[in-house]
Amino acid sequence: MASPRDPTQFTRESAERIANVVRAAELAVPEARPLSFERIETPQKSRLFRVCTFTGAWSINATKTVTFKNQTATPNTVAAVNLFCGLSPAASCDVSIAKEGTAWYLVQPNVTQLPGYSSSGTQVLVIVSGNLRFIGTTAC
Numbered sequence: 001m002a003s004p005r006d007p008t009q010f011t012r013e014s015a016e017r018i019a020n021v022v023r024a025a026e027l028a029v030p031e032a033r034p035l036s037f038e039r040i041e042t043p044q045k046s047r048l049f050r051v052c053t054f055t056g057a058w059s060i061n062a063t064k065t066v067t068f069k070n071q072t073a074t075p076n077t078v079a080a081v082n083l084f085c086g087l088s089p090a091a092s093c094d095v096s097i098a099k100e101g102t103a104w105y106l107v108q109p110n111v112t113q114l115p116g117y118s119s120s121g122t123q124v125l126v127i128v129s130g131n132l133r134f135i136g137t138t139a140c
Helices: 014-029
Strands: 049-054 063-067 077-081 093-101 105-111 123-128 130-138
Touching: 049 077, 077 093
Parallel strands: 077 105
Antiparallel strands: 049 063, 049 093, 063 077, 093 105, 123 130
């Protein structure tokens, strides 16, 4: 019986068989990429919540192009759907949007930018002709 330290002995037939397998492996077209020990880059996670701006009126069930805040590189706009309330700000308005699947949806407008808002006095947020508006109140 051979000791574990003894060199392996091959017959001529086994040496030819091993040589044929090595040649076939060397000549075969690889079916996968060769092993690599490069750093694997993890893809950047997509954002599901964004703060944007829009201009003009935005009615319920309508799609509006909104521009991402703090992102100047293009693409910096997406189309978002408003399912909640009509908006008709006098100027550019900030909104938050969220992504569901592949679609973007309005989540919340900046109500301080809506018509009728005042930083003083008492106001009520109401829906007038399908649009959110602030109405000032007076004491009785």
